Amino acid sequence: MPDYYDMDDIIMEDQHIQVIFQVGANGVGLLDPGSENNSVEKGAKVELPFWLAHELQLRQAVSIYLPACFSQKTRNEIKADAACVNLKVHCPYFYELGCKIVPLVSDKTIGSFLYETFTSRYLEMLSKSHSASVLTAPKFLPRLSKEEMQLFEASRSSMMAFKKWRAGGSRLEKAPVLGRKRKTTIPTFPSSP
Amino acid sequence: MAEIKLLQHFQVNSVPVAIPVRPCSTMPNELLQEPVDPMLDLLDGLLVVDMLSDAVSMWTVVITCVKSNESLSFAAMYGRRASQLLKEQACCEAGQLAPFNVSYFLLKLTDTQSDAFEQVIKECDEHNLQLQSLIRQALEQNLDIQRARNEDHFGAVIHHLSLIRNKRCLMAYIYNREAIIQSLRWKLGSVLPQEILVKLHNLEIEYFKNHSEALESYMAEMDLDLTVDMVPPKDPYIRVRVLDDIGDVCLGDHTVALTKNSLHFLRRADAEPFISQVL
Numbered sequence: 407m408p409d410y411y412d413m414d415d416i417i418m419e420d421q422h423i424q425v426i427f428q429v430g431a432n433g434v435g436l437l438d439p440g441s442e443n444n445s446v447e448k449g450a451k452v453e454l455p456f457w458l459a460h461e462l463q464l465r466q467a468v469s470i471y472l473p474a475c476f477s478q479k480t481r482n483e484i485k486a487d488a489a490c491v492n493l494k495v496h497c498p499y500f501y502e503l504g505c506k507i508v509p510l511v512s513d514k515t516i517g518s519f520l521y522e523t524f525t526s527r528y529l530e531m532l533s534k535s536h537s538a539s540v541l542t543a544p545k546f547l548p549r550l551s552k553e554e555m556q557l558f559e560a561s562r563s564s565m566m567a568f569k570k571w572r573a574g575g576s577r578l579e580k581a582p583v584l585g586r587k588r589k590t591t592i593p594t595f596p597s598s599p
Numbered sequence: 600m601a602e603i604k605l606l607q608h609f610q611v612n613s614v615p616v617a618i619p620v621r622p623c624s625t626m627p628n629e630l631l632q633e634p635v636d637p638m639l640d641l642l643d644g645l646l647v648v649d650m651l652s653d654a655v656s657m658w659t660v661v662i663t664c665v666k667s668n669e670s671l672s673f674a675a676m677y678g679r680r681a682s683q684l685l686k687e688q689a690c691c692e693a694g695q696l697a698p699f700n701v702s703y704f705l706l707k708l709t710d711t712q713s714d715a716f717e718q719v720i721k722e723c724d725e726h727n728l729q730l731q732s733l734i735r736q737a738l739e740q741n742l743d744i745q746r747a748r749n750e751d752h753f754g755a756v757i758h759h760l761s762l763i764r765n766k767r768c769l770m771a772y773i774y775n776r777e778a779i780i781q782s783l784r785w786k787l788g789s790v791l792p793q794e795i796l797v798k799l800h801n802l803e804i805e806y807f808k809n810h811s812e813a814l815e816s817y818m819a820e821m822d823l824d825l826t827v828d829m830v831p832p833k834d835p836y837i838r839v840r841v842l843d844d845i846g847d848v849c850l851g852d853h854t855v856a857l858t859k860n861s862l863h864f865l866r867r868a869d870a871e872p873f874i875s876q877v878l
Contacts, residue, residue: 411771431753432736433729445750461760467753 414552418499419457423507425468426451456503463510470510475500481519488526493551500551527554535561716769723765730758776803784811785826839863 408415431437432445437452446452454468462468474480475496484491493500504520534546535558550558733755780803783791789811796804818825840862 410767411774413771413775416768416771429753430750431757432750433733433754434757437757445754457764458757458760462753462756465753465756467756 414499415502418502418506418552419455419460421456421473421497421499421503422453423456423459423473424451424471425454425459425462426471427468429467431467456506460506460510470507472511472513473497473503473507476504476507476513476516476519484519484523488523489530489546490549492549493523493527493554494548498552501553528557531558532561534558536565716772719765719769723762726758726762726765730755730762733758777806780807781810783807784814788826789815836864839865 427446427448427450430446430448434444434446437446437454454462459468459470463470480491480496497503501520501524504516508514508516530546531550531554547555547558733751737749737751737755780799783795784807787795791799791804791807799807814825
């Protein structure tokens with residue numbers, strides 16, 4: 407269960423998915439652009455953000471369609487060469503959304519699909535994060551989903567910390583909040599370790 | 600207020616919930632204990648009105664934290680605006696490569712964003728009104744609110760869920776900013792530079808001051824400066840070159856004239872705050 411204040415979780419739940427209303431609802435005409443009397447008809451096909459669709463599904467008010475990022479077409483694409491697929495375009499929170507949507511839809515293959523996707527992409531991502539230069543953003547960065555991006559940054563920053571430790575850089579630095587320029591280290595002696 | 604009366608009319612067999620009005624700066628921690636839980640199935644009973652009034656007082660609390668601003672129209676999708684507020688934060692964070700990426704979104708709180716905050720609250724008022732009118736409708740038709748599952752019910756559910764969602768967004772927004780403001784105290788000391796101050800809301804500045812005071816009184820009690828480097832130095836003295844004119848500074852028992860490009864041999868603990876503040 408993610409934190410109530412977790413920004414990533416909140417933003418992830420904003421992902422739009424398509425649903426069909428199983429009941430009518432009054433006073434919410436905004437949801438259905440085609441409606442005339444400020445209400446949603448039974449059987450209307452609309453796009454809802456995940457947080458709303460999820461809750462309504464639990465109350466059996468709507469039924470959720472499988473989002474396009476888990477469609478057969480995307481799966482074939484990923485099966486062909488997982489590393490080259492731009493997951494961010496399909497869905498910035500690909501894995502998180504996948505995990506949350508599994509209990510809501512009848513398709514039970516999503517779990518294994520997500521697992522395969524991740525494992526086949528992870529290796530390349532990890533090796534690149536260690537070898538890529540620090541100053542330039544690697545070419546494949548825009549292809550990563552948000553979760554992969556976080557992993558990438560984590561591994562890169564730990565690599566940088568390791569290098570700094572080996573070189574014995576200075577410990578005292580200006581607080582990074584100040585100034586826009588990257589790390590201008592102020593020479594202090596003796597430095598440790 | 601007519602709406603409030605309507606609310607009380609509903610409170611037949613539900614326990615009224617008291618939400619103490621607190622200043623914005625202390626809100627998040629105390630509300631940690633009450634995440635989403637009881638609100639989820641509330642539309643199944645009379646509890647709804649109760650929780651609703653809870654939500655309403657919640658908003659009045661939040662509203663007091665925000666500057667008043669001109670009104671804008673209802674968002675294109677429920678909850679869209681609130682999440683945009685958060686997205687802006689998250690984008691700023693991701694855009695920064697440095698480990699302390701947090702700073703960026705602090706630097707980003709411009710007028711448009713505080714507008715957004717206000718707009719979200721307006722949106723909530725709108726939801727609240729619609730929710731009430733739907734419930735009123737149901738009452739006029741003499742329906743049992745607890746059991747009826749008609750169009751009005753689901754309309755009300757949607758409005759209610761939107762309220763909760765907006766609440767979560769705003770709470771997360773404030774909470775995450777608080778965390779950064781706290782960390783600023785540890786990194787920069789008790790005085791914030793102007794460039795950061797202008798990005799903060801008045802209440803946030805006040806929060807920073809209070810936090811700073813609490814920390815200082817604690818450190819005075821312990822007789823220990825907790826903000827210095829965590830690794831014990833090999834030598835208590837370090838050599839520093841001054842980058843900018845600071846003037847005479849009283850360090851411990853003697854005064855040092857820190858002029859530009861002069862070299863000094865200082866106690867490490869004395870020099871550290873100057874280094875972290877880029878002087």
